[in-house]
Amino acid sequence: MTKFFEIYGQMLLRAIITHLEYVAISVSVGFVIGLALGILLSRIPKWSTFIMPLVSIFQTIPGIVFIGVLFLYLGMKPITVIIALSVYAMFPVLKNTYTGILEVDEGLKEAAKGCGMSQFQSLFRVELPLAFPNVIAGLRLATIYTVSWAVLAAMIGLGGLGDFIYQGVSANDNTLIIAGAIPAAVIAVALGALIDRLQKLVTPRGMRRGAAQ
Amino acid sequence: MIKFEHVSKKFGKKQVLDDMNFEIPDGQFVVLIGLSGCGKTTTLKMINRLIEPDEGRIYIDGKDIEKVDKVELRRQIGYVIQQIGLFPNMTVAENICVVPKLLKYDKESRDRIVHEMLDMVNMPYDEYAHKYPSEMSGGQQQRIGVLRAFAASPPIVLMDEPFGALDPMTRETLQDEIKKLQKKLNKTIVFVTHDMGEALKLADTIIFMEDGKIVQMAPPETMLENPANDNIRRFLGKHMNDDAVTLTVEDFMRTNIITVDKHRGVRECTERMARTGVDTLLVVDESDKYIGTVSIKDIRLRGKNEKLIEALITDNAKTVRRDGDAHECFDHLLNSGDNYVVVLNNDDTIAGIVTKNSMAKALSDTLWGDER
Numbered sequence: 157m158t159k160f161f162e163i164y165g166q167m168l169l170r171a172i173i174t175h176l177e178y179v180a181i182s183v184s185v186g187f188v189i190g191l192a193l194g195i196l197l198s199r200i201p202k203w204s205t206f207i208m209p210l211v212s213i214f215q216t217i218p219g220i221v222f223i224g225v226l227f228l229y230l231g232m233k234p235i236t237v238i239i240a241l242s243v244y245a246m247f248p249v250l251k252n253t254y255t256g257i258l259e260v261d262e263g264l265k266e267a268a269k270g271c272g273m274s275q276f277q278s279l280f281r282v283e284l285p286l287a288f289p290n291v292i293a294g295l296r297l298a299t300i301y302t303v304s305w306a307v308l309a310a311m312i313g314l315g316g317l318g319d320f321i322y323q324g325v326s327a328n329d330n331t332l333i334i335a336g337a338i339p340a341a342v343i344a345v346a347l348g349a350l351i352d353r354l355q356k357l358v359t360p361r362g363m364r365r366g367a368a369q
Numbered sequence: 370m371i372k373f374e375h376v377s378k379k380f381g382k383k384q385v386l387d388d389m390n391f392e393i394p395d396g397q398f399v400v401l402i403g404l405s406g407c408g409k410t411t412t413l414k415m416i417n418r419l420i421e422p423d424e425g426r427i428y429i430d431g432k433d434i435e436k437v438d439k440v441e442l443r444r445q446i447g448y449v450i451q452q453i454g455l456f457p458n459m460t461v462a463e464n465i466c467v468v469p470k471l472l473k474y475d476k477e478s479r480d481r482i483v484h485e486m487l488d489m490v491n492m493p494y495d496e497y498a499h500k501y502p503s504e505m506s507g508g509q510q511q512r513i514g515v516l517r518a519f520a521a522s523p524p525i526v527l528m529d530e531p532f533g534a535l536d537p538m539t540r541e542t543l544q545d546e547i548k549k550l551q552k553k554l555n556k557t558i559v560f561v562t563h564d565m566g567e568a569l570k571l572a573d574t575i576i577f578m579e580d581g582k583i584v585q586m587a588p589p590e591t592m593l594e595n596p597a598n599d600n601i602r603r604f605l606g607k608h609m610n611d612d613a614v615t616l617t618v619e620d621f622m623r624t625n626i627i628t629v630d631k632h633r634g635v636r637e638c639t640e641r642m643a644r645t646g647v648d649t650l651l652v653v654d655e656s657d658k659y660i661g662t663v664s665i666k667d668i669r670l671r672g673k674n675e676k677l678i679e680a681l682i683t684d685n686a687k688t689v690r691r692d693g694d695a696h697e698c699f700d701h702l703l704n705s706g707d708n709y710v711v712v713l714n715n716d717d718t719i720a721g722i723v724t725k726n727s728m729a730k731a732l733s734d735t736l737w738g739d740e741r
Contacts, residue, residue, distance in 0.1 A: 263450060263451075263452030263454045264454055264456060264457075266419070266454065267450055267452075267454030267455075269419065269443070270419060270443060270448035270450065270454075271448065271467050271468050271471065272441070272442075272445075272468060272471055273440070273471065274440050277471065282456055282458070285458040286456075286458055360458050360459075360501065361501055362457050362458060362459075362460070363457050363458055363503075
């Protein structure tokens with residue numbers, strides 16, 4: 157064990173940091189774009205009826221294929237991985253934002269309108285705050301998925317914890333596989349817990365589970 | 370003043386409003402009533418432009434509202450909906466101040482408004498201002514819903530079946546409060562309901578609608594005296610004075626009563642009274658005929674030397690036949706201070722008793738239906 161860390165310790169640490177970087181950047185980018193597109197689509201429900209199914213279809217394309225295609229165009233650069241991961245991180249956020257806003261009670265939307273809120277005010281004072289738990293749930297999904305998808309970065313030689321896993325597989329070395337898999341799992345669980353905590357902190361008392369009507 | 374001029378509206382092929390013409394003077398409480406689908410809610414929502422007419426014009430104080438910015442218009446008109454529509458992410462104080470905030474009132478005047486508003490419905494500021502809607506009952510929530518509509522003191526308030534989802538007791542209280550508020554603040558209120566009792570209670574003027582047209586627009590009294598057609602008569606139903614109906618005593622009596630045979634012992638009777646929590650028993654003879662009552666007071670005063678209750682029976686309780694006039698029976702209960710009237714069948718056996726309680730319960734059943 158100690159021997160393993162002597163040999164691989166530095167490398168493992170570097171891999172974890174790279175991995176976290178990929179996750180942090182792609183999830184942030186994906187979140188912002190997903191949120192914006194989700195809001196936009198909720199404003200034009202007519203378009204959404206055919207955009208949303210397209211989104212779902214795109215989402216089923218395996219990440220490996222997408223990274224492969226991007227690799228052909230962009231080459232072996234971190235940006236390739238970040239773009240691919242951002243796109244995938246965007247989907248859950250987009251979907252949850254969209255459905256979250258659409259699910260806001262009609263009575264509340266009418267009340268907002270009837271009180272004299274503009275579209276913009278209704279969105280930011282009522283609909284988005286009420287959709288917020290949904291949005292955060294999307295963020296949570298995106299984060300956990302991205303942690304596992306980031307393993308694919310190693311496929312085109314760009315590091316992260318995937319390095320250990322691929323090396324382990326090709327060298328038939330279980331220790332290496334586990335050395336990559338365990339930190340990835342821990343990161344996923346820890347980030348999930350962190351987001352849960354965040355959600356509790358920012359949800360107003362009147363909207364917490366059990367308090368909702 | 371609100372004025373509709375030849376207003377028509379179609380949803381698809383269905384003619385929802387058909388050439389509506391009416392005027393509502395300032396400070397009036399106007400109730401729109403009719404069957405569902407008659408166009409009453411559509412009419413209401415046209416006033417704050419949630420629905421636009423296909424044809425015709427609507428004026429508020431002489432201004433064509435089509436030429437006023439929608440959002441600005443709505444901030445000048447209070448709006449209460451049936452689903453209450455309080456924003457769950459805001460506290461009571463924030464909900465009340467939605468419109469004042471949209472109108473950019475400063476923090477101090479908003480605070481003052483919350484205090485004044487909560488004061489008006491006797492909800493202490495310290496207790497309620499910082500609660501969230503989900504922490505209150507439906508009745509309290511709708512009170513806040515109403516306050517929100519009044520907060521920026523708009524001259525007109527629209528209410529779309531605001532009390533429809535509340536229980537009868539709460540509804541009654543809120544109706545009283547809204548009537549008081551309207552008088553005090555001198556607002557024009559347009560109120561939609563399908564409950565004629567509510568309309569008669571609140572309205573200065575009732576507008577009865579059918580198939581997108583006004584059938585009758587009149588004060589409650591006039592409508593009661595002179596309903597324009599049979600549908601209105603049906604709606605007015607039990608609220609109209611119908612002299613043919615005389616209520617009889619048996620409609621109001623309770624039947625689960627405690628009787629005792631005259632040959633029973635005094636001790637046994639006191640125990641029964643204690644067990645069932647009554648202070649008087651009705652006494653019958655061998656053939657179940659009523660002969661009188663025995664009360665705990667009589668037993669205490671004269672019962673020490675008696676073994677059987679026979680000697681303690683008094684017959685000064687008022688009795689009536691079960692098909693007797695209920696009115697007379699009520700008058701007796703209310704005026705004499707007696708707690709009950711004994712109701713007898715034609716063969717002198719006991720049918721039941723009428724108490725103030727059974728009377729009140731039967732009355733509430735007739736008024737609001739037997740909901741329990």
